[in-house]
Amino acid sequence: MKYRTCLLFSVLLITLLLKPSPALSEEARPPNPPPKAESLIISCGATEPETGEDGQSWQPDDKYLTSTSGGEPKAETAAFQDPALGSAVPFMSARIFESRGGYEFAVPTDTRVMIRFYFYASTYGTLDAADSYFALTVNDYQLLNNFSAAIASEALTQAYIMKEFSLLPSPSGVLNVVFTPSAGYKGAFAFVNGVEVIPMPDIFDDSPPLVGIGDQTVDLTTYGLQSMYRLNVGGEVIPPANDSAGLRRTWYNDFPYLFGGADGRSVYKKDVKYPTVEVPEPVAPRSVYTTSRSMSEDPMVNQKFNLTWVFQVDANFTYMVRLHFCDGEMTRANQRAFHIYLNNQTAQETADVIAWTGGKGIPIYKDYALYQNDKSGGNLWLALHPNTASHPEFVDAILNGVEVFKLNSVSKRSFAAPNPELSEMMSRVEDAREESSFETEGGGQVVGAIAGGATGLAAVVVVSAVVLHKKRRRTAGKSSRRSGSSNNWLPLYGNSHTSSKSTGSRRSTNSSHLSTVAQGLCRHFSLQEIKHATRNFDEAKVIGVGGFGKVYKGVIDGTMEVAIKRSNPQSEQGVNEFETEIEMLSKLRHKHLVSLIGFCDEDDEMALVYDFMANGTLREHLYKGNKPPLPWKQRLEICIGSARGLHYLHTGAKYTIIHRDVKTTNILLDGKWVAKVSDFGLSKTGPDLNAQAHVSTVVKGSFGYLDPEYFRRQQLTEKSDVYSFGVVLFEVLCARPALNPSLSKEQVSLADWALQCQRKGNLEDIIDPLLKGDINPECLKKFAETAEKCLADAGVHRPSMGDVLWNLEFALQLQENPKSAAAAAAAIGQKGGEIGGGNGGGRRRGLSTVDEEVSVLTSDDTDDSEIFSQIVNPKGR
The missing domain is CATH 3.30.200.20 (Phosphorylase Kinase; domain 1)
Structure with missing residues (x-):
């Protein structure tokens, strides 16, 4: 008993000795991190919480409203939803300010705040956004002045305008957001559809060098910034839901901003050591560092060209350019060294990512500042060029991401700049379309709708609203472009600030508008x-x-x-x-x-x-025509010819050219059955920023052939042509239209139906019955695999046209001499002609000798002087 009592006392004593005192416990415990400030995601004019496209909850704005100088702000609903809007939230509701008014938001006193505004120029009740001109201030920052969302949307051909700013901490802990209708314009009012207020870590605490001005630097801790561009170089669009640290930023693809035909190659590397001390998580999401763009694999070509991006900006402001790097290919210093130029001035004499980071796959970013004066014009140029003086192992350059920020002016803390101008060409286009708007947009729909009784009446009302809305938008576009706000920050594709006067007619005088x-x-x-x-x-x-x-x-x-x-x-x-x-x-x-x-x-x-083209369109020889059907080998040769034409557009011309309307009616056949790609009315350079027309975010093309990624994101790349060509390949194989509404729901879209059959292994059941027994099985397999790859949902996973061409030529070899073709493929390590990766250059590979077919401007093309034709597109776009 004594032993047991003694043992119990010992245990109790040890327990008391080991238990820390309350003071020691509190001291040893790490301090609690400060609670994370809440973000405010607000749908203006909404009456209850709404859910956006990405699942984000948008809250009503009424409890944040402040008193106005006269009249209460109104909540209104847009007359119609533009098809280019991905979601009704936050665009279909709006808060209207017919006098000075706004919001008051509580924010932390010790951190920057990111604030975004969304503007959808529509008709709200009796008010037309074409009459809206207003100023926008936040505390002592002038964000916009005399801003017109209608003018900006029309000039930039965008469904909505979004403005994003990063403002310095507010000592008072309050953001006063004030909308003021512009004085002097009868009926002017302000409106806003959505506001996001996001407390953010200070990722702008550097002092980047001021390019071209000695050893001067810019202290970012004293400036507010406006986000102008944010690009995931070489990769796909990163939506707000996938951004880092809850900042809800969108990272766009860089392709539309590349200058010239030397677009390099995209590289994907997943082995990134992220996050790191050098790059804290809020700076950029991991996805930015897993993709990159580098130069071609030919060192001689790389020495003669720059890898160049062009960004349209406002003059007389200082800009900060943030470049993101992560080299997942090199392992030691001086394997890849290059120069960085901004506006033809040296920003970095020798950039060596591995030397900076000390290892492979480690991300880093570099900031540079420059002043954009009137002499620099409206374009900010970023160029990379190999630094051959350091004798690197590879003549190359690399970039993973780029951001461009405008710094507020020092005197007035202002970001405001003029509204963008419609180009003369855009003005004439709108004039030409105005008279026919009802017929092209509504006429055909009304006839069918009336047959539906009450439903038909509703459809007539909707069509009328659409036509009225667009007519008003055109009227706004033709009104004077009053000075005011800055241009829209993303995405800008071309010269929106071209100042010219519209003739009010679509007639040209001596074609002076042509180069x-x-x-x-x-x-x-x-x-x-x-x-x-x-x-x-x-x-x-x-x-x-x-x-x-x-x-x-x-x-x-x-x-x-x-x-x-x-x-x-x-x-x-x-x-x-x-x-x-x-x-x-x-x-x-x-x-x-x-x-x-x-x-x-x-x-x-x-x-x-x-x-003139003697044999008409490819479609006529597949279906819906009285022409004799084509044998398989001839169809395959036509596909190869078409692929060569598209491959040349993407890689062989001075600038990358995106056709944007690839389909069987735009593939024509001459007297010798040689395929010719036609109809370049929708084509875009990638981009030629000196052209009058700018690369548009408005989706154009033909239904059934439209790239779903392009449709969703309005980001046009050469991979959009690849997708359309994949539909053409299945059209050639199955001899049926890209869309056939008379079929069952699952079969309406040829692309969807063919992919479904291909994956189930029963593609042979839907091919043209006239071809059965005519196609070598290995050829069919290769052809179908190629078409399937073209139809990948994400552009980055689709092959280049060079890869498509190689595989089609290989399929032809399999058709004509399968044993020799298979042996040749094995000999060169192609494993039976496996299709290339999603972003390979594909400029000259394997069996393809594309360049021998090419001649720019100087070619006589005597072999093809036979006869072409430009026929048939039974439906408008």
């Missing part, structure tokens, strides 16, 4: 010559009808047969497509591109003249 190069390379026909060639536009000469207008067969110079596309004044297409076609085709010569002879632009008549 002198295009006019010099293209024959200018008189209207009398066109009428003579078509017997005064004789209906008997019509050989097709397209989105541009009717196509006539004609004869010029007595014997030469041509195809003449005449503009229809009521067409959905107009001056923009007309000029684009001339600018593109006048500078391109290739065996597999349709040849443009000349144009006519006189007395409100526009016409394009092509060589």
Whole structure:
């Protein structure tokens, strides 16, 4: 008993000795981290919480409203939802300020605040956004002045405008957001659809060097910043839900900002050591550092070119450019060293990512500042070039991400700059479309809707609202561009600030709006010559009808047969497509591109003249025509020819050219059955920022062929052409339209149905019955795999056109001589011709000898002078 008592006492004593005192316990315990400040995600004008596209909850704004100088702010609903909006939230509700008013938000006193504003220019009740001009201030910052969301949306061809700012900590702990309608404009008002207020860690605590001005630096801790561009270089769009630290930023693809045809190659590396001390998590999400863009694999080519991006900015402001790097390929210093230039000034003499980080796969970022004066113009140039002086192992450069921020002016703490201007071409396009807007947008729908009784009446109301809305938007666009706000921050594709006066007519005088190069390379026909060639536009000469207008067969110079596309004044297409076609085709010569002879632009008549094409369109020989069906080998050769033409557009021209409307009616066949890619009215350079037309965020193309990623994100890349071409491949194989509404729901879309059958292994059940027994099984397998890869949902996972071309040529080899082709593929390590990766250059590979087919401007192309035609697009775009 004594032993047991003693043992119990010992245990109790030890327990008491080991238990820390209350004071010691509190001292040893690490201090509690300060609670994270809450973000405010607000849907303005909403009456209850709403859920956005990414699952984010948007709260009503009423409890944050402040008193106004006269009249209470109103909540209104937009008249209609633009199809380009990914979600109704926060765009379909708005808070209207007809007098000075705004919001008051409580924020931390010791941290920066990111604040975003969303503006959707629509009709709200009796108010039209075209009449909205206002200023926006937050505490002592002037964010916008005399801003017009309607003008900005129209000039930039964007469905909505978003402005993002990073403001210094507020000592009072309050953000006073004030909207003030512009004085002097009758009926002017302010509106806003959404506001986000996000406390953020101070990721702008550096003092970057001021490029071109000695040893001066810029202390970012004393400036507010406006986000202008944020790009995930070489990778896909990163949506707000996937951003780091809850900052809800969007990182866009960089392709639209690349200058020239030297777009390098995209690289994906997942082995990133992230996060690190050098790059705290809020700076950028991990995805930014897993993708990159570097130069080509040819060191001789890389020495002659820069890897260049161009950004449109406002003059007379200082900008901070943040570059993100993470080299997942090199392992030691001086393997890849390069120069960094901003506006042709050296920002970094020798950039060596491995030397900076000390190892492979470690992220880092570098900041640089520069002043954009009037002489620099509206374009900020970023260029990388190999530093051959240091004799690196590889002649190359690399970049993972780029951000461009505008710093507020010092005197007024202002970010405000002028509203963007419509270019002269855009003004003429809008004028030409105004008169026909009801027919092209609503007429056809109303007829079908009326048959539905009450439903039909509702449809008529909706159509009328759409037409009225767009007509008002056009009216706003033609009004004077009053000075005011800065341009929209993302995405900007081209020259939105071109200042010119609209003629108010779509007629051009001596085609002065065309470049002198295009006019010099293209024959200018008189209207009398066109009428003579078509017997005064004789209906008997019509050989097709397209989105541009009717196509006539004609004869010029007595014997030469041509195809003449005449503009229809009521067409959905107009001056923009007309000029684009001339600018593109006048500078391109290739065996597999349709040849443009000349144009006519006189007395409100526009016409394009092509060589006549004897065998019409590819579609006519697949279905919906009375032409004899094509054998498999001939179909395959036509696909190869088309791929060569598209591959040349993407890689062989001075600038990367994106066709944007690849389909079987735009693949034409000459008298020798040589395929020619045609119809460049929607084409875009990638991008040629000197062109009048800017790369648009508005989705255009043909349903059934549209890249779903392009449709969702309005980010156009050459991989959009690859997707459309994948649909063409299945169309050739199955001999059915891309869309067939008469079929069951799962079969309506050829792309979806073919992919489903391919994955289930029963593709042979849906191929053209005329081809059964005619296709070598290995050839069919390779062809189907190629088409399937083209239809990958994400562009980064699709092959380049060079890879597609290689695989189609290999499929032809398998069709003609399967044993030899398989042996050759094994010999070069292709494992049976496996398709290339999603972002390979594919410029010249394996069996492809594309460059031998190419000649720009100087080619006589005598072998192909036979006859082309530009026929048929039964539906407008």
